[in-house]
Amino acid sequence: MKLIYQHMLAFLVIILTSTAIVGFSVISFSSNQAYQTTYQRLEGYASSLGELATEQNPDHTSKGDLIDNHFLNKLQIVMQSDDLQIRLFNGKNKQLYPKMGPKVKLPKDIWKSLKAGNEIRIKNDHEQRETYFSSKDAYTSVIIPWFDGSKMIGAVWIGARVKNVEQPIHLAKRNLISAFVVTLIVGLILSYLISYYSLVKIKRLSKATKKVAAGDLTVQIHHQDHDEIDDLASDFNSMIKSLKKSAEAVKEQERRRDQFMADAAHEMRTPLTTINGILEGLEYDAIPEDSKPKSYQLMHRETNRLIRLVNENLDYEKIRNNQISLIKTNFDATVPLNDLKTQLKTNAEKENDIIKLEVPEKLPVYADHDRFTQIMVNLVQNAIQFTQNGVITVSARRLKHGTEISVNDTGIGMSDEQIKYIFERFYKADPSRAKLGGKGESGLGLAIVLSLIKQHGGRISVNSIPNVGSTFIVTFFDKGFEEYTNED
Structure with missing residues (x-):
């Protein structure tokens, strides 16, 4: 019916x-x-x-x-x-x-x-x-x-x-029958009009639903907030907006994935071509003896480059799927931060950058030691990647129930639109500035950072001004005070 x-x-x-x-x-x-x-x-x-x-x-x-x-x-x-x-x-x-x-x-x-x-x-x-x-x-x-x-x-x-x-x-009964007949006729007319009024709104929803099923996400239903059907229309409009936003996000993800695949193919093709050329030269004895050590070193670097690209993808998948176990302890973060400065000093000097460390003599942190180091390496390496002739400053301070560490650079900075996607997989704020020889060229570094911080129950935020620089602020909370928020 x-x-x-x-x-x-x-x-x-x-x-x-x-x-x-x-x-x-x-x-x-x-x-x-x-x-x-x-x-x-x-x-x-x-x-x-x-x-x-x-x-x-x-x-x-x-x-x-x-x-x-x-x-x-x-x-x-x-x-x-x-x-x-x-x-x-x-x-x-x-x-x-x-x-x-x-x-x-x-x-x-x-x-x-x-x-x-x-x-x-x-x-x-x-x-x-x-x-x-x-x-x-x-x-x-x-x-x-x-x-x-x-x-x-x-x-x-x-x-x-x-x-x-x-x-x-009997007279009352006859009058009642007459009133009953009149009521029946008027009731039929009124019930039809009221039902038709409601069904017009439902049909409008049905047509809009069919359009959405056909792929049209620009549909919006006019409503006046008079009844529950109007509320449903309002919810429908909100749903369409969300679907449209999700569809756009999916398209953007697809675009970035395609870009990543193209970048990955390019990055893999270059070292593979180099390695294949050296192997052919060795096979046909076309490389002089005095050049062979350099050729071996080049093959080694290019192989490491391929391994790093694969490992970063595997590492991200494990972190995202909670397949890693964190061994959280209380330790002094000053030691790994000094080691980090020494480790990345050469990379910074290649870009005429200076790494400055502004941390207290003792900096208690409750975290997984290895993953803490990984987080800080990725953040500092990311700063080096987008900074030339500048300064990268790593500063830290104790909070009431945690430790806050900031990584500030004087690089190219980011717009608000770029900040929205900076922690997403495969995203590169400025692909033209990515160094093929550095870490982070895969677009996975900050995605890994975000996943690790979430698993620590910590917090990360970013402030940036184009052509001025960026500041990443990471908070590691003490035991029993962890939270699971991300203010990016």
Whole structure:
């Protein structure tokens, strides 16, 4: 079943159920009201006749009737205009009026109740066979006892035809049926309009979804924040923005991967070509004896270059997949930082750079010693790679629950857009400045740094100004105070 019909059916069920409940209540009220009014009217007539009987025959010993029969005939004629009937009984349950026609005797249980002073109300005498007062028409009636002091002198039955009593009820039912039909028609129209209004929004969402499935990520749904469907449209728009952003990020990753593959192929082709040329020269004895040591050294450097490129990729995959075990201890970081300065001094001098170390005599750090060294080597090597004729400053200080180390350079710096991607795999802030002979040319150095710092529960951030320089700030927290945030 289509959703519009489901909505219409739901609206109609609610409307019709409400109408039925209201209608039932109205009919029930009208019925009770009609019968109560009739009972009260009949009881009023009966009480008046009882007073008249007491006044006309105070000793009740006469042979005559409780009320003059001639008077009762006239009264019956008057009451026929209201379609009422009267039956009069003496104190011995004998029908005194009417004289003509079948005689009726009240049932013993009713007579006993009357003698006890109770008034009897009969809604429909055809529903109680022992109180039939007419075989032709059903009557709604009352039976009222008459007393003179404590002595019951008689009783009167006054009845009105049920069909006359229920005439207002039938009229209410006809009005209710008319209202029901009108409500049904209006309900159909309104439920269709309301359902259509909702379905227009849903169809708009459906069309937008199909466009997204077809690859269109520019879709945006107009909404006014009136209801939950509008909220869904808003969420849909947010989802599309996220998908678009993700798609752009994937494309950028693909572009960088392709660039990396091209760079890697180029970097591998050069040393492989060099090694192959030297091997051919050795095979055909084309290299002079005095040049062979240099050729061997060149082959060794080129082989190390290939090994380094492969190892960096393998190392990153292990770190990213948490396949390495950190052995964290408390140690003095001043020692490995001094060693780092000595180790990278030659690389820095090739670019006319100076490495400055500004650290306290004792610098407690809680970290894996080898991975700490790897992090700092990558950061300093990255600074050397993008700095010429400048200064790389490594400074450190103790925090309340950790150690903060900064690597500042006076190199080419980075834009805000470059900073967003600097820690991603294969990304190079300035590929044209990457040195084929240095570390970090694969675009994995800072990605490895970020992964290692995260596994240490540390923090890294970067500040940079184009053509001024960059500063990488790394925080290693003490044991028990590690966190897992990255403020890049």
